[in-house]
Amino acid sequence: MTENVFFDDPAAVIAAHYAQVWASTAMPEATVNRRLQVAALDFVRCQGDWLGAVVAPWAIHLILINGGGHLWGEIPPGQRRYLALPGGTLAFVAAGEPEIGTWQYASLCDSTTAVADMKTARLIAADGLRMALGFPGAADEPITAPRAPVSRRGFLRRLAGKPA
DSSP: OOOOOOOSOOHHHHHHHHHHHHHHOOOOGGGOOTTOOOEEEEEEEETTEEEEEEEETTEEEEEEEOOSSSSOOOOOTTOEEEEEETTEEEEEEEEEETTTEEEEEEEEESOOTTOOOHHHHHHHHHHHHHHHHTOOSOTTSOOOOOOOOOOHHHHHHHHTTSOO
16 A cells, blocks of 8 residues: 555545445445435644545544644554544544555444434534544534634734734
């Protein structure tokens, strides 16, 4: 398996892979939720690497992609590594495909059969990503990288309606 570095948002590549798996793999009906579709959500840079979520009819995962940063650690496919994130330590499992290279996933929901609909699945994914990143807030708010702190002078200038 080749180790690829993604400099651009990998959401489309991951979504295409999961969609291909869904289209080409006969999964037992009892293990899938036909109310769900494949969707890659909210990939953001975290310490130089990519962290995002994917919803699929069979699972909801956090996905870690090598972006050339500090979180990534190469492990063989199928192996598990524990990664300390701002919101806590999660177990990631290595996976890979020749077209994509390697990535790692942490399961947020091993079985989606009880997930009511796509909106609920997206909320589970967004909440899991927020938790991992240590971001407070509602799941329906967009996830953005933390802003640089504003100086007292900058705050007062903005308050007065002037550029910081």
